[in-house]
Amino acid sequence: MSLLEVKNLHARVGERQILNGLTLTVEKGQVAAIMGPNGSGKSTLAYVLAGKPGYEVTGGEVLLDGESVLGMEPEVRAAKGVFLAFQYPMEIPGVASMTFLRTAVNAQRKARGLAELSTPDFMKKVRETAGALGISNDMLRRAVNVGFSGGEKKRNEILQMAMLEPKLAVLDETDSGLDIDALRIVADGVNRLRAPDRAMVVITHYQRLLSYIVPDVVHVLAKGKVVKSGGKELALELEAKGYADFVGEAA
């Protein structure tokens, strides 16, 4: 069974119809890149998968391991293994990163019927994971993302992903706002999390990120549906020619 099946998905935000019959299948262990011009529905797909309020599904299905997730609250989807790395990670004043991580990890464990992680086990795991991403203890003590640079925020997203060990990670424009060094650190972090039972959907506007996170498949999104799929070479083709061939207009 495919890990993620999106069938003929229609969705709108307010009065604006954005997804128009999107169909997509992602297998376990696969890294799927979703590319497309601005306004093609990439971020909307990410939010619909994560269950953001205000994103109204008007038709179609989303199955995770064969189970429909569309009626589920965001926290239930998260506990089932859906993780969204935000394009613009939120700042949460007054909530320390460590507290936040711990609350999230334990909430998900509780939802899955597992015992809470002990403090030493949790601390050990955070330190190891954070260390590999160049996240200092000081950053962990500070409020979530408050005063962090763009690169630090994105690294923090990958730290959360590593701690939460999702089945399906959706990375929404993780490369936006990153310089080349930060991009490499983030990509290394993502690559370490590639696993046979985990799938990743990497949403990006540019081919650049895909030089570091090499996808197994590339899907091109235009006007709210997948218009072409192919191997990693498709990304290079897009980079050279632009999206015009696919959308019938300049991107």
Added chain:
Amino acid sequence: MNVNVPTNVRTMKTAAEQALADAFVSAQPKLPGKGAVAALRADAFQRFETAGLPHRRVEEWKYTDLRALMREAQPLAGLPDAAAKAKAKNAGALFAGIAARKLVFVDGAFAPDLSDLSPEAGLAIVSMADALAKGDALVAAHVGKTVETNDVGVALNTALMGDGAVIRVAAGAALAKPIHLVFFGAQAAASVTRSLLVVEKGASVTLLESHDNAAGQVNTALEIVAADGATVEHVKTVRAGALHLSSLIASVGARARFNTFAFTTASALVRNQMFIRFAGEGTQAGIGGATLARAREHVDNTLLIDHAAGGCESRERFRAVLDGQSRGVFQGKIVVRPHAQKTDARMASHSLLLSDDAEANAKPELEIFADDVQCGHGATTGALQQDLLFYLRARGIPKRQAEALLIQSFVAEPIESIGHEGVRAALNAAVERWLGERE
């Protein structure tokens, strides 16, 4: 001394105003203090008689129309019985984890048998009733004189003040542990308490106040006189089933550290008013509050901060979380006198509305007469940020828990400014309990 009740000043008296007037006339002979004290009472009563209970056309009471809200005035509480005293033993539990010197008041009367009066160098404690009756010099020097105010709530307190604590911390003394004033009420009756804290030069004290009154109408006032170089940390908590009207009146000397904080939960109708005057240069002050209200609760924090001397820094930080049909009021006025140059005052009031029916009123004001100052104020009112909530939920944190985390962090901001770690922990725990009781 006889008081002529003028009938020509205000012809329409509400039932509560009439009852208060009657209470004064009948209680007057029994209230502690003769001579100068009796004159002080009579003068204060006259101010009440002239003005009546404050109402919405009195600017300082605009959002808390006491005349409309106070339908009746309860009779003054009688002496507490043994049952009430037994219950009082568990009062002030919010600060139970803090080793402190407890002074307990039951229905407004000092309960020495429940209080810790063990001697300590540099500390003198007497009950206000005793001090008033004996014409105590400290009381004569300060009560009603700390900061001038025409406020009617203070006037009523002065007219009817019964008991309270009179605390003197001698020059240079640093007390071993905080003093905890516990005010517990068991009767559906009025209690009027007045306390005085005099902190002499270079002395330091932490004063905690717990007000726990299920059914009585409370009018309580605390005057603090902090001398040059004094360090004062004052934290007050309120749970009031009926009415709680509180006045903090403080005069702070030069190069002092002065912090005060008002924490209000589970209270029907509360007015915390603060009249604080910086009388000497180079003082640093934190004036803060956190309010958690639900149902039809009404909590008003009103400050008048008077920078009468230059070079003082004050930070006013207030936050309110309002659920149900509750109402939160913040009025803050900072006055900077003409010669109070280099004043640095910043006031912030933020309210979080958890329901469509909750209401927040904010009125920050600056009156600046000096030209070389840094002053600012900010006030916001809003709901929980939906984007933030989604971020937490997308990480697997259930909605209620995510809301609680955000609310807790919102309220924690001013609490963080409290110096005493145990007090911070106690207040944060109280916030957590309040959130746990959320429907």
